[in-house]
Amino acid sequence: MADTVLYEVKDGLATITINRPEAMNAMNVEAKEALRDSVRAAAADASVRAVLLTATGRAFCVGQDLKEHIELLAADRESGAGATMSTVREHYNPIVRALTEMPKPVVAGVNGVAAGAGLGFALAADYRVVADTAKFTTSFAGVALTADSGVSWTLPRLIGASRAADLLLFPRSISAQEAYDLGIANRLVPADELAAEAAAVARALAEGPTLAYAAIKESLAYGAGHSLAETLEKEDELQTRAGASADHGIAVQAFLAKEKPTYLGR
Numbered sequence: 001m002a003d004t005v006l007y008e009v010k011d012g013l014a015t016i017t018i019n020r021p022e023a024m025n026a027m028n029v030e031a032k033e034a035l036r037d038s039v040r041a042a043a044a045d046a047s048v049r050a051v052l053l054t055a056t057g058r059a060f061c062v063g064q065d066l067k068e069h070i071e072l073l074a075a076d077r078e079s080g081a082g083a084t085m086s087t088v089r090e091h092y093n094p095i096v097r098a099l100t101e102m103p104k105p106v107v108a109g110v111n112g113v114a115a116g117a118g119l120g121f122a123l124a125a126d127y128r129v130v131a132d133t134a135k136f137t138t139s140f141a142g143v144a145l146t147a148d149s150g151v152s153w154t155l156p157r158l159i160g161a162s163r164a165a166d167l168l169l170f171p172r173s174i175s176a177q178e179a180y181d182l183g184i185a186n187r188l189v190p191a192d193e194l195a196a197e198a199a200a201v202a203r204a205l206a207e208g209p210t211l212a213y214a215a216i217k218e219s220l221a222y223g224a225g226h227s228l229a230e231t232l233e234k235e236d237e238l239q240t241r242a243g244a245s246a247d248h249g250i251a252v253q254a255f256l257a258k259e260k261p262t263y264l265g266r
Contacts, residue, residue: 005034006056007041012049012265013206014042015199021057026065027117032091035121039095043102049265050206050213051102053125054109054198063116063139063149088148092117096150099124100221103214105205109198110185113173115139120149123158123184126217129201130185131194136174138167157224158183209247210265215239 006017016038018025027035042051055061064087099106099121108125115137122128122136138155140147147155147168156164159182167174179185189197205213215238223231242248247263254261 004028004031005038007038009042009045009048011203011206012047013052013199013202014045014048014050015052015054015202016042018053018055018061021055021059023062023065024059024113025055025057025061025118026067027061027063027091028065028068029087029091031065032087032095036091036095036098039098039102043098043104048104049208049210050104050202051099051106052109052198052202053099053106053121054195055111057112059112059118060108060110060114060134061118061121062113063118066143092120092149096120096124100150100154103217104210105202105213105217107198107202107205109194109202110134110136111191111194113137117149120147120151120154123154124150127186127201127205128184129187129189129194129198130176130179131191132176132188133191134176134179136179136184138171140171141169142171207263209242209245209251209263211245211247212242215242 004018004020006015006019008015016035018031018035020026020028020031025031039051042048105127106125108122108128110122110128110130111134112131113135114122116139119136119138138147138151140151146152151168152164155167163182174182174184176185176188180188187197187201219231219235219238222234226234246266247261250263251261
């Protein structure tokens with residue numbers, strides 16, 4: 001993978017680190033391609049049981065690299081190609097789909113400001129550990145754009161349609177505490193503890209019942225768009241699958257023996 005995104009797999013945990021600290025982890029084409037490929041690699045790797053998405057420096061990700069974006073827009077005007085905004089289809093959409101659809105939990109360790117697409121990446125994770133100095137901003141309308149990176153889907157699910165509309169129509173910075181109060185942040189920690197805490201959360205998930213986590217993730221996504229009756233049927237399907245897993249047998253035996261289970265991830 002490119003140096004703009006670091007990728008490491010160790011003991012079932014894939015750590016993906018956005019690494020453009022000098023640009024507050026703004027996403028140029030190289031970084032977008034590297035992030036897309038890293039997330040896809042983690043999703044496809046059967047040895048990976050959880051993913052930690054984080055960043056270096058003082059920002060998580062401020063979204064699109066506007067300096068490169070201006071240059072690409074100028075090139076589009078000269079050529080008439082109009083290809084610049086294809087980045088949504090080619091980069092942001094695949095990244096968000098891979099994060100939300102992979103059958104393993106994703107933790108975002110939000111170390112600093114998450115804006116635009118960076119907000120989208122954080123919201124696409126299943127769990128967000130957030131530094132108390134971090135900030136979130138929708139920012140899209142501030143540059144005359146609409147939401148992308150799944151924000152119009154994830155944000156209303158987390159905070160409700162009315163609050164999401166407010167933040168998208170009138171973009172502003174949300175403090176870490178407000179993000180926690182709204183339900184965007186799952187866990188709020190001191191900034192100097194963020195790296196250790198996010199890694200510990202992700203590590204715990206990597207050592208957990210992977211198939212059960214995948215089923216929980218699938219059922220939450222399914223239930224958001226289906227009726228109760230349909231969701232009950234989906235729960236039955238997923239519970240049958242989870243009940244046949246090796247990890248369920250291990251958990252039951254460990255419970256009866258009053259021992260801590262050691263899961264296999266299958």
